[in-house]
Amino acid sequence: MIDTTNSPHVKLKSIGIGDCRWTDGFWAEKFKQCEEVMVPHMGTLLKGDIGHGYNNFKIAAGLKKGKHQGFAWHDGDFFKWMEAAVYIYAVNQDAKIIDELDEIIEVIAKAQEDDGYLHTNIQIDGTAHFSNRKYHEMYNCGHLYTTACVHHRVTGKTNFLDTAIKNANLLYKLFQPQPKELSRFGFNQSQIMGLTELYRTTKDKRYLELAEIFINNRGKSPVVEDSSTEGYPIGDMVQERVPLREETEAVGHAVLALYYYAGAADVYAETGEQALIDALDRLWDNVANKKMYVTGAVGQAHFGASTRRDKIEEGFLDAYLMPNATAYNETCANIANAMFNFRMLGIKGDSRHADIMELVAYNSALVGISADGKHYFYANPLRYNHGQREYQDNRDCTESANREPYIECFCCPPNLVRTIAKISNWAYSLTSNGVAVNLFGGNRLATKLTDGSEIKLHQDSGYPWEGNVKITIDACKQEPFEILIRIPGWADQCTLLVNGDASGEEISPGTFARIHRAWKPGDTIDLKLPMDVKLMKGHPFIEETRNQTAIKVGPLVYCLESPDLPEGTRTLDVYVPSDIELEKQNDPDVLGGITTLTGNVHVKSDERTSMYEPIGKPEWKNTSVRFVPYYAWSNRGNAEMTVWLPVVWK
């Protein structure tokens, strides 16, 4: 959660952490589960011997004997869990959370070396500092800075910030002179976001300067193996073949790419450099319109190649190449897509970015955690067929048929949990004289406009199950100000009333509707969004979706899962008649309360014995089936699932 209060090139500024709280409905329930289950449970994992994140710090601090466990970037994942805990504290003010964090922060400070260095894997194993970028030293630094800034912002304490500053000063000393041997460091670029946030927090310009150096360094060195790159793919995989300002295509590891773009957006927010935002506009367009799934997910493959023929992992393929069953779509990459879009929303003030934040949140992010809040997906394909794939390299369970209770590469779970913990802070932004409503759901906002005047309002909404959004002003200044309401791109028929009357403002899907007037307590805004069922199609260039449809209701993508099919029927046997009528049903007893869709589909039996065979005329059976939201799949045992289904035209 970034603080863009003083960022000169941001149109929609962030609200204060905790200024918006969910009160009722979808996100209120998720936040409550996050507070009561997700964060405490994950804490138990990470502070114990399974997760080992805290143990690593204790060992590095000399408080415990043992080996480092987990991947090299595990410190960063532990910081993300701490960040989530701070967001929970910002809402519930439970002093126990902060007391425990204080204890942990003391141990982390003890683990930190005198010169500021902190990376438990390298410290415990005795590896030379900054000798090989595969250890993700920068990734850990970035999460340290972000968490420390958030901790300081919410608590006013400097204990964690001091550790971050000491570490950032070391980075400045090492990297600012730009020695050749360190020129290719800095991939997996959460440190660009972290350094910019540290600049915003401390006003120390060196951190912004360093953030820019990490952008400028990419694409400057010859792409050849050297001692700092051994053991990890080079080139497009880590976005080092082309300088960012010249890049036209999103390439390589999807998390690395989107953290890089998000960091560059943070830097632009402070510097306003035209070449940077031009590049980010191009890259955003490339991702959103050529490489993103209908769920907002990104990263089409576990292994593959870039269009410039570099080997890539967990990343982008060619435009419109969108495999479903083998899609990787790492939870972190999807969240990073939302993080990039949150920053672009601030910079551009364009509601399309909030549309993507929302799409990711309800679909490709939330799918990463089970209904019980304790099991995790890392990869998020859009189809799962029994028997199609033998997972060759499943050592760390990143590709799995079921959500796992623990994943050795633990980047995604805390990333998702911190996102659920903070998403209320994405719900509103501040304009130059007013407030923008980005996300819907029962909540209460108490904040200050940019002129310092108080604004309080609350939102009542059954969203996303229902399309009613009612905003009531509780307190505000007397002078006129604006309220911007996001009209989602999919909302082609909606109504907007102010105090019961047509607002008279232009309402256009994919934009903010702007209502500027003198408001008073008790004033209301009623938005009715069309939550009708839509059968979606893909761009004709996407071969994997030709003559298939995905079902969407508002921001929610639905899927068909085998528990909702007659016994013995596979998802592969199901065809959707183009005139299907889908009945919505609120099922409070299904998966914690969801709206399901029921309708008649065509089912055919298909033996699938050989690679190819003549088509023949299918024997159709009509069957009523139920569709559930994509995020809710895989909570009822090992199941097949598909988002896209072939269409039979009527």
Ligand SMILES: [Zn+2]
């Ligand atoms: Zn991840």
